[in-house]
Amino acid sequence: MKKITFYAMTLFVALVGSSVFAQTAQQNLDYAIQSAENIQQDTPAAKTAAVQLAKQIVLLNAPNAQQFYDAMFVQVNSIQNNSDDVDYFASLARTASQNAFSTASINAITAELVNLNDILIGLTFQINDALAANDNATALNLIPNVKSVLDQQYTTTTSLINEINSVATAIKTYNVCMKLVDHLGNPITYNDLHGYYAYNDANVYFYPENYGDCYSNLAPGTYTFRAYNGYFSGASATTVTLSDSLVNANGVIEVTLVYWSE
Structure with a gap:
């Protein structure tokens, strides 16, 4: 802990x-x-x-x-x-x-x-x-x-x-953090995913800080955010165009992925 x-x-x-x-x-x-x-x-x-x-x-x-x-x-x-x-x-x-x-x-x-x-x-x-x-x-x-x-x-x-x-x-750069929810929109508190990755329109790949849930200093642009599947689970992909309007009160853009588990 x-x-x-x-x-x-x-x-x-x-x-x-x-x-x-x-x-x-x-x-x-x-x-x-x-x-x-x-x-x-x-x-x-x-x-x-x-x-x-x-x-x-x-x-x-x-x-x-x-x-x-x-x-x-x-x-x-x-x-x-x-x-x-x-x-x-x-x-x-x-x-x-x-x-x-x-x-x-x-x-x-x-x-x-x-x-x-x-x-x-x-x-x-x-x-x-x-x-x-x-x-x-x-x-x-x-x-x-x-x-x-x-x-x-x-x-x-x-x-x-x-x-x-x-x-x-x-x-200008943005900090982006991933949020997992179930199909009803409820937050997921535990998962066995093997991490996250993202890529932009130029197919340049990006990975979270210290392989965690958050990316730091992403340049403006459109990104597709995905998760590496777990043994019996995965998450949907989401494409987001980063902009000031998406930044929350904590200075972070929160991107939601829908989690599934067999």
Whole structure:
């Protein structure tokens, strides 16, 4: 009895440990997405400031240079800080993930955002200098360039969010545990089956952790779960497509096989 209890506890700890690693990686990628979304929330305000400056020049001949300057540097700081946060959380996710992945594609996009920042800073200074010299025409001609950079930052951030989501999908894993029931759906407390196995659509085979009842870190996909027959018993096969909707409160997908015995 002690041996069985120890085995069950060991299996539980192994599954919980792998689940924690997976959740930590996913959580950090979620934080990275939130940081990217902050950029998209801030960018429209910067674009509004550029449009407002154009109206002040054309309609009022009284541009508020400081207002424009302040709005652009709120955007610059948002890009810089949130891009740094994306890189930071992506790095944490890579460290925590049990499935190796590269952050290079994410880092390349955040670098592109920062490069666009440099262009925005340059344009902001040019407009500020033109307004200081009462050269409203030059300032007005530069505003479309500012709007173009802001649009690029917005669309680049969309690409960034898509890339993070792609990584999150690629490293997502599930823990799956088998449940035996009789033909009436009642749980089976004892069986003489010789273990379980599963295979996916590519006919790659998988086996439970320590030859127990649970599989850890299965990638998303469709799997057929089966049991090795006992001397006078067996179980039905079940095909399941793993998804978040199947995960129970314990963070596990439970797959039911119907047990039979002669």
